[in-house]
Amino acid sequence: MPSVYFSSKPSAMGFSLLSRSFFLILFHFHSTLSSSAPPPLCAHHQSLSLLQFKQSFSIQTIPREYLPSFHIIQYPKTESWKEGTDCCFWDGVTCDLPTGLVTGLHLSSSMLHGTLHSNNSLFSLHHLRKLDLSFNNFTTSHISSRFGQFSNLTHLNLSSSSFTGQVPSEISHLSKLVSLDLSWNGYQDLQLISFDKIVRNLTKLRELDLSSVDMSLVVPGSLMNLSSSLSSLRLDDCGMRGKLPSSMGKLKHLRYLDLGGNFLSAEPVSLYKIVQNLTKLRELALDSIDMSLVAPNSLTNLSSSLSSISLSGCGLQGKFPGNIFHLQNLEALSLSYNEGLTGSFPSSNLSNVLSDLDLSNTRISLYLENDLISSLKSLRVMCLRNISIIRSDLALLGNLTNLMSLVLSNNNLNGQIPSSLGNLVQLSSLDLSDNNFSGQIPSSLGNLVQLFSLDLSNNNLSGQIPSSLGNLTQLTVLVLSNNNLIGHIPSSLGNLIQLSTLHLMNNNFSGQIPSSLFALPSLIYLDLHSNNLRGNISEFKHDSLRYLDLSNNNLHGTIPSSIFKQQILAVLNLASNSKLTGEISSSICKLKNLLVLNLSNNSLSGSTPPCLGNFSNLLYVLHLGMNNLQGTMPSTFSKDNGLKYLNLGENKLEGKISPSIINCTVLEFLDLGNNKIEDTFPYFLGTLAELQILVLKSNKLQGFVNGSAAYDSAFSKLQIFDISNNNFSGPLPTRYFNGLQAMMASDHNMIYMRTTNYFEFVYSIQMTWKSVEIEFDKIRSTIRILDLSDNSFTGEIPKVIGKLKALQQLNLSHNSLTGHIQSSLGNLTNLESLDLSSNSLTGRIPTQLGGLTFLGTLNLSHNQLEGPIPGGMQFSTFNATSFEGNLRLCGFPVLKKCYRDGDPEQSLPPSYNEGEDSTLFGDGFGWKAVAMGYGCGFVIGVAMGYIVFRTKKPAWFRRMVEDTWNINKKKTRKKVGRRK
Numbered sequence: 005m006p007s008v009y010f011s012s013k014p015s016a017m018g019f020s021l022l023s024r025s026f027f028l029i030l031f032h033f034h035s036t037l038s039s040s041a042p043p044p045l046c047a048h049h050q051s052l053s054l055l056q057f058k059q060s061f062s063i064q065t066i067p068r069e070y071l072p073s074f075h076i077i078q079y080p081k082t083e084s085w086k087e088g089t090d091c092c093f094w095d096g097v098t099c100d101l102p103t104g105l106v107t108g109l110h111l112s113s114s115m116l117h118g119t120l121h122s123n124n125s126l127f128s129l130h131h132l133r134k135l136d137l138s139f140n141n142f143t144t145s146h147i148s149s150r151f152g153q154f155s156n157l158t159h160l161n162l163s164s165s166s167f168t169g170q171v172p173s174e175i176s177h178l179s180k181l182v183s184l185d186l187s188w189n190g191y192q193d194l195q196l197i198s199f200d201k202i203v204r205n206l207t208k209l210r211e212l213d214l215s216s217v218d219m220s221l222v223v224p225g226s227l228m229n230l231s232s233s234l235s236s237l238r239l240d241d242c243g244m245r246g247k248l249p250s251s252m253g254k255l256k257h258l259r260y261l262d263l264g265g266n267f268l269s270a271e272p273v274s275l276y277k278i279v280q281n282l283t284k285l286r287e288l289a290l291d292s293i294d295m296s297l298v299a300p301n302s303l304t305n306l307s308s309s310l311s312s313i314s315l316s317g318c319g320l321q322g323k324f325p326g327n328i329f330h331l332q333n334l335e336a337l338s339l340s341y342n343e344g345l346t347g348s349f350p351s352s353n354l355s356n357v358l359s360d361l362d363l364s365n366t367r368i369s370l371y372l373e374n375d376l377i378s379s380l381k382s383l384r385v386m387c388l389r390n391i392s393i394i395r396s397d398l399a400l401l402g403n404l405t406n407l408m409s410l411v412l413s414n415n416n417l418n419g420q421i422p423s424s425l426g427n428l429v430q431l432s433s434l435d436l437s438d439n440n441f442s443g444q445i446p447s448s449l450g451n452l453v454q455l456f457s458l459d460l461s462n463n464n465l466s467g468q469i470p471s472s473l474g475n476l477t478q479l480t481v482l483v484l485s486n487n488n489l490i491g492h493i494p495s496s497l498g499n500l501i502q503l504s505t506l507h508l509m510n511n512n513f514s515g516q517i518p519s520s521l522f523a524l525p526s527l528i529y530l531d532l533h534s535n536n537l538r539g540n541i542s543e544f545k546h547d548s549l550r551y552l553d554l555s556n557n558n559l560h561g562t563i564p565s566s567i568f569k570q571q572i573l574a575v576l577n578l579a580s581n582s583k584l585t586g587e588i589s590s591s592i593c594k595l596k597n598l599l600v601l602n603l604s605n606n607s608l609s610g611s612t613p614p615c616l617g618n619f620s621n622l623l624y625v626l627h628l629g630m631n632n633l634q635g636t637m638p639s640t641f642s643k644d645n646g647l648k649y650l651n652l653g654e655n656k657l658e659g660k661i662s663p664s665i666i667n668c669t670v671l672e673f674l675d676l677g678n679n680k681i682e683d684t685f686p687y688f689l690g691t692l693a694e695l696q697i698l699v700l701k702s703n704k705l706q707g708f709v710n711g712s713a714a715y716d717s718a719f720s721k722l723q724i725f726d727i728s729n730n731n732f733s734g735p736l737p738t739r740y741f742n743g744l745q746a747m748m749a750s751d752h753n754m755i756y757m758r759t760t761n762y763f764e765f766v767y768s769i770q771m772t773w774k775s776v777e778i779e780f781d782k783i784r785s786t787i788r789i790l791d792l793s794d795n796s797f798t799g800e801i802p803k804v805i806g807k808l809k810a811l812q813q814l815n816l817s818h819n820s821l822t823g824h825i826q827s828s829l830g831n832l833t834n835l836e837s838l839d840l841s842s843n844s845l846t847g848r849i850p851t852q853l854g855g856l857t858f859l860g861t862l863n864l865s866h867n868q869l870e871g872p873i874p875g876g877m878q879f880s881t882f883n884a885t886s887f888e889g890n891l892r893l894c895g896f897p898v899l900k901k902c903y904r905d906g907d908p909e910q911s912l913p914p915s916y917n918e919g920e921d922s923t924l925f926g927d928g929f930g931w932k933a934v935a936m937g938y939g940c941g942f943v944i945g946v947a948m949g950y951i952v953f954r955t956k957k958p959a960w961f962r963r964m965v966e967d968t969w970n971i972n973k974k975k976t977r978k979k980v981g982r983r984k
């Protein structure tokens with residue numbers, strides 16, 4: 005029986021890029037030995053070296069989403085290596101026939117996992133000529149300098165194998181190298197310093213791929229030292245800076261050139277020289293190179309041999325040259341992300357081999373009509389995201405039956421999704437997201453059995469998910485979020501055993517989550533939030549989850565214990581199901597990779613697992629608020645923990661505030677409000693330098709709140725300080741007020757408070773805003789609130805409060821404050837809400853308060869204030885309730901007239917005779933002013949958006965979705981012009 009091995013073709017040794025991703029890598033059978041010749045015995049020591057090599061790695065698949073193509077087949081070749089058999093017959097091994105020496109190792113995609121040390125037996129295989137270790141996981145190994153000892157090596161491929169560190173200069177000893185590929189070992193995790201040395205010695209080099217190797221220290225000019233016989237040069241995303249050297253034109257034999265993703269700029273003259281001299285060029289990729297000085301029509305003399313042109317994101321401006329499309333060999337063209345590129349796409353005379361077309365994010369217009377469709381018959385990839393105009397009969401697309409990828413997102417397309425798309429049975433990827441498609445999802449999409457990605461999100465689709473989608477057994481990514489889909493989630497989705505991402509959030513799905521979803525073996529991202537799903541959460545049958553969001557539904561029952569087995573789980577969000585009951589098992593602390601844990605707004609009871617404070621330093625969001633948790637808060641927070649958001653508010657927690665919380669040195673948000681905590685003021689929180697929000701309201705805290713000299717810079721970043729409804733006593737904490745730097749300076753950044761870690765988490769909070777308790781779904785970074793109400797503070801309002809100029813809400817009500825209202829409050833020009841009610845304040849209302857133009861809510865009631873209510877636009881908008889219970893106040897809007905000297909008529913009790921109202925407008929205010937004043941305060945309060953109610957698509961989801969596909973999407977964009 006002849007021995008066979010799998011090997012990728014030499015031409016496919018480079019990193020498999022996404023355009024190619026839609027094609028199976030061509031494997032070809034290659035017979036190493038003729039079946040008639042007697043098999044020569046493989047030298048024993050080589051056998052041994054190979055077996056030791058095999059033993060030094062475990063077998064582990066690379067998750068599909070890390071691969072540039074979902075079609076790369078991983079296969080453990082070394083499994084067939086058995087002692088006592090001839091190693092020349094082993095998978096992936098080739099021998100030199102007469103000598104039996106091992107000369108080739110072809111172990112691409114062989115699931116090798118582990119470190120490749122310098123003492124690995126691999127390095128005793130001195131006779132190697134070809135070595136391919138691509139698409140394995142050498143777990144951040146360094147490339148050993150011993151690679152330089154393979155003196156006869158002609159082909160070396162270490163791409164996509166998680167190598168890191170510096171490329172050893174010993175690679176320059178490999179003077180016989182014809183092909184070198186070190187590409188895509190992480191994004192610039194490999195660094196190349198000795199480029200000059202390497203290129204000078206490698207004079208035989210024909211193919212060089214260093215894509216994503218960090219070459220930031222290499223000057224572009226040194227590219228001209230490359231061997232002039234070079235035919236393929238790929239230096240994509242290498243971090244090179246400077247000008248594209250015109251001397252590149254010397255590499256006359258170049259057929260493939262990719263310098264995309266570098267910080268290079270092209271001057272018209274040098275680009276012209278390159279274009280003119282490289283007459284053999286078949287592929288040209290200069291994506292993201294700055295060509296803003298280049299007139300697009302100077303690209304007309306591109307070599308007619310070109311089959312692929314990729315100029316994505318080059319800043320090209322102006323009318324693009326229509327004759328590019330008349331290059332008769334053109335197979336792939338990407339002009340995407342040149343927002344300044346205009347023109348209309350020709351409908352005839354197109355290259356009849358054109359198969360990849362990406363015009364996304366340009367202003368090129370394209371008219372889908374019969375002529376065009378017949379000229380595009382051979383198209384396999386069509387990316388038309390965010391094109392200015394598509395005047396179209398979309399149903400015609402159903403004729404492009406060779407299409408493998410169709411992207412029409414973000415085009416304002418409306419009407420129904422044409423059911424003719426169901427004819428495109430070759431499709432791997434279909435993206436119709438961000439349009440206005442309405443009606444039902446055509447069930448014909450169930451014919452697209454090759455699909456691995458389907459994105460119909462952000463449309464107005466209605467009706468049910470057709471059960472035919474259950475036929476799409478190759479589907480890895482299914483995104484139907486942000487539509488109006490109804491009905492049950494079909495249990496046939498459980499047939500999609502490749503599914504890694506399922507996003508159905510923000511629809512109206514009802515009924516139970518089908519149990520088949522919980523059995524999906526490869527599910528990584530499951531997001532069903534904001535639907536009307538009911539019933540229990542079933543047990544997950546597998547442990548592949550990284551992201552689980554079932555929040556905002558009506559789920560009930562307990563948290564299934566299988567969730568605690570999801571070792572890679574990073575985000576667990578079961579918030580706002582209100583009916584989740586039972587205890588939080590301490591097994592949750594087994595989830596060492598958890599970043600976000602949100603179980604808020606449920607009916608969880610029992611105690612908080614003590615381990616939650618110290619089970620992982622990765623956790624940055626812990627939100628257990630709005631439950632029925634009892635006992636104490638976690639008492640031990642580990643050193644160097646990463647918590648930024650900690651919310652245990654609205655539970656029944658007792659005991660004290662754990663001092664070890666000071667280990668949460670990056671904490672920005674702390675809400676322990678609405679519990680039964682019995683303690684004094686936790687001064688130690690003053691050491692948390694990043695703290696922006698502190699809510700301790702409605703507990704049983706007591707004693708004085710005076711800052712001590714030890715924490716002079718305490719709370720300098722605090723934007724919300726809410727200790728209302730406790731039993732604090734003594735004077736107001738003047739020392740703290742002096743240090744509230746953030747409340748002294750307005751922030752004009754209109755962003756939401758959030759963590760910017762890998763999964764963005766937008767902060768939410770429940771609080772009293774203008775006297776109403778509101779759940780803030782998002783919090784503007786501009787917010788500034790000080791609330792010390794409902795305590796037993798005594799003494800005067802300190803003058804220093806006037807320094808907190810950025811305050812929007814100040815509440816000192818329901819205390820025992822005495823003395824006058826400080827006129828310095830008139831400095832708080834950003835104030836929208838001021839409540840000093842139910843104290844024992846005396847004297848007049850300072851006229852300065854009349855200048856607070858944003859003030860929309862004012863409550864000075866139930867004090868002992870006296871004299872006239874000041875004028876001013878804003879004051880005239882408040883009604884009498886703002887002032888009631890101050891018997892000695894007079895003037896509008898209370899009904900007591902002021903005497904000339906400003907004192908109220910002593911003898912009369914307050915009158916509620918409405919007939920008198922109009923007379924009170926006498927002193928300077930008309931109805932118009934009143935209406936405007938009110939309108940202004942109101943409009944600003946809302947328009948500034950401190951309160952943002954639940955919106956249909958929280959931004960962080962869009963971000964998250966993009967993050968998920970970041971790598972692949974970026975490559976789709978950039979690489980689509982690539983063809984091998």
Ligand SMILES: *[C@@H]1O[C@H](CO)[C@@H](O)[C@H](O)[C@H]1NC(C)=O
Nearest residue numbers: 065066067070141142143166
């Ligand atoms: C490689 O293995 C390491 C360690 O097991 C793992 O963290 C990493 O995610 C793996 N990388 C890929 C691309 O599979």
Ligand SMILES: *[C@@H]1O[C@H](CO)[C@@H](O)[C@H](O)[C@H]1NC(C)=O
Nearest residue numbers: 105130131132154155156157
């Ligand atoms: C390298 O190749 C040459 C010529 O084929 C051969 O003589 C020599 O033995 C080879 N060296 C090794 C270490 O295989």
Ligand SMILES: *[C@@H]1O[C@H](CO)[C@@H](O)[C@H](O)[C@H]1NC(C)=O
Nearest residue numbers: 173176177178179180201205
């Ligand atoms: C060039 O290659 C030869 C082997 O062919 C080696 O002896 C020499 O050291 C190399 N030069 C550099 C600068 O690496």
